[in-house]
Structures are given as C-alpha cells and as structure tokens.
Amino acid sequence: MSLKSIDARKAQTMVEAGALLIDVREPCEFDRERIPGSMLHPMSKMREAKPVTSNSGKVIFLCATGARTNANSPVLAGCTDCEAYVLEGGLGAWKRAGLPVERQERQPVSILRQALMVAGVLAIAGFVLGTYVAPAWHLLSLLVGAGLLFSGTTNFCPMAFFVSLLPWNRNKPRLPGATGIGQFG
Secondary structure: OOOEEEOHHHHHHHHHOOOEEEEOOOHHHHHHEEOOOOEEOOHHHHHHOOOEOOOOOEEEEEOOOOHHHHHOHHHHHOOEOOEEEEEOOHHHHHHHOOOOOEEOOOOOOOHHHHHHHHHHHHHHHHHHHHHHOOHHHHHHHHHHHHHHHHHHHHOOOHHHHHHHOOHHHOOOOOOOOOOOOOOOO
C-alpha cells in the first residue's frame, strides 16, 4: 500500500491542526537541518520502531527529497495505524515553499557525504599522481572505484564506517527531539 503525497503547504496546515511530522532521515541529517516540531524516526530503524501514533490521527513522513519516503511507502504505511501521508519533495520542497526550518550549521555534514568527498579526493589524487608522478598511482583511483562499487552492491560502505570514527563525528550534541540512535542503521 502506498501513501498519499501532499505538498508542503497542505502539510503545514495539517501540522498546525495537530498532525505529527515524522522525519525518516538519519540522525546526522536531522541534527544539521530539520522542520521545527518534527520527530526523528530514521528509516534504517523504522522496522524495529514502535508504531507511530498521533493524537490527531494523522502522520506525515518526510525525508530530504521525497525519494526515500516514496521508495519506502509500503513500509511506512505499516508503521502507523493513523492516516498517513508523505511530504512530496521532502524537506527541499518545504524550504522552497518558504516554510521555516531549524539549522545547526556547526553539525558535520552527513557521514555518507563525507565518505563521498573523501572518495572524490582520493580518486582525483590517484589520477593526478598517476599522470605526473608514477603510473602506479592510478591504482588508487581503481581502488576507490572498486570500493564505491562494493558499497553500492552490498549497502555497506567501509569508508563511511571509518569516517564515522573521526573526532567530529563522535559524541556530538543532539538537537531536542533527536532519538539518540546511532549514525548507522
């Protein structure tokens, strides 16, 4: 069963009337930017979570772009006994509609984005060093590409795991409303 999509303005009206806004992104994404009053229930933990209920009988699920909520619509529908919706376009659509968001810029960017940035730097370094220093450095770019392929096929990213161990990604203060669930699920 798929959930109905609603636009940001309709979602805001429903939230003002008591609907519960559930953010399914990961804690690091939620900590950096979120809709005021939204609650964090990461998609990676949704199957294990208690059913989501709302006093108003309505729940709206959101992610960054709407892709995650749409792709997991049947799972989300099974996580609540309320009338449930997905926010069309996610947080991005909410912001484009000029609706309020809370930002904490001092929070690090998501672990996945950090891992992708490291992969990009390593791939470029392998290319440059292989071209100007020694051809053997091209193996670094090959290794990064193989790692990305492995991560895409297994849904496990070793680089993201190691990036999560960096000092700025450990024991960071959480915004009110965060569940305290770890970075990886």
